[in-house]
Amino acid sequence: MRRHLHSIYQALNTIRIGMQITLKYCFARTVTVQYPDRPPVLQPRFRGFHWYEIEKCSACGACARACPVDCIYIENAGPRKIDRATGISRGGAMVRWAIDYSKCMFCGLCCEPCPTQCLHMGNVHDLSGYDRRSSIVEFTELAAQGLRTPQPIWMQKGAVPAWVEARRAEWVELGRPRADEMRLALTDQPFPKKPPAESPPPDPSPSKDA
Numbered sequence: 001m002r003r004h005l006h007s008i009y010q011a012l013n014t015i016r017i018g019m020q021i022t023l024k025y026c027f028a029r030t031v032t033v034q035y036p037d038r039p040p041v042l043q044p045r046f047r048g049f050h051w052y053e054i055e056k057c058s059a060c061g062a063c064a065r066a067c068p069v070d071c072i073y074i075e076n077a078g079p080r081k082i083d084r085a086t087g088i089s090r091g092g093a094m095v096r097w098a099i100d101y102s103k104c105m106f107c108g109l110c111c112e113p114c115p116t117q118c119l120h121m122g123n124v125h126d127l128s129g130y131d132r133r134s135s136i137v138e139f140t141e142l143a144a145q146g147l148r149t150p151q152p153i154w155m156q157k158g159a160v161p162a163w164v165e166a167r168r169a170e171w172v173e174l175g176r177p178r179a180d181e182m183r184l185a186l187t188d189q190p191f192p193k194k195p196p197a198e199s200p201p202p203d204p205s206p207s208k209d210a
């Protein structure tokens with residue numbers, strides 16, 4: 001009889017412990033974000049999909065060498081170098097600059113060694129697509145459209161919430177002021193020749209032979 005009562009006590013106590021946890025969550029603050037009706041809350045140091053300033057890129061490959069998973073692909077038609085006077089890189093056309101986001105782990109190691117500081121972790125948080133191929137972002141193709149960063153497919157279609165309109169405008173604004181330079185980076189651009197060194201002025205002191 002005693003054993004039987006102990007079993008009943010244990011069963012009731014187990015239910016009490018379980019229900020305590022359930023009740024706690026019934027009255028806790030809701031943390032579910034109603035995405036995409038509402039924007040996700042991004043922390044200040046959030047690392048999302050990159051944004052890339054192609055017109056400053058010298059195609060040095062430092063970012064690709066730093067990438068631990070080899071997911072950056074760069075092709076250029078010839079050597080490029082930055083013009084310090086304008087901050088724009090000139091030389092062979094940028095044929096391809098792409099990232100395979102099915103491999104990228106958003107570590108940010110590619111941005112650190114960039115000598116022209118033209119590669120940045122952005123705040124695009126969503127890149128949903130229909131197939132695996134769409135996870136490879138061709139930044140050179142984006143540059144042809146004056147864009148620096150990819151946008152989720154669903155944001156490019158139909159009516160979108162107001163917060164999406166605001167964020168898209170912010171992404172478009174990243175490239176708008178230099179859209180022409182971005183397109184030029186896709187073509188061969190001769191590097192400006194250095195002006196010839198000026199000859200020293202003639203010595204004004206009179207000649208000893210005179």
Ligand code: SF4
Pocket residue numbers: 066067068069070071072099103104105106107108109110111
């Ligand atoms: S964030 Fe990391 S994994 Fe992604 S491209 Fe850069 S270095 Fe590679």
Ligand code: SF4
Pocket residue numbers: 056057058059060061062063064074113114115116117118119
């Ligand atoms: S490190 Fe910077 S300049 Fe060099 S290829 Fe990468 S993005 Fe371009």
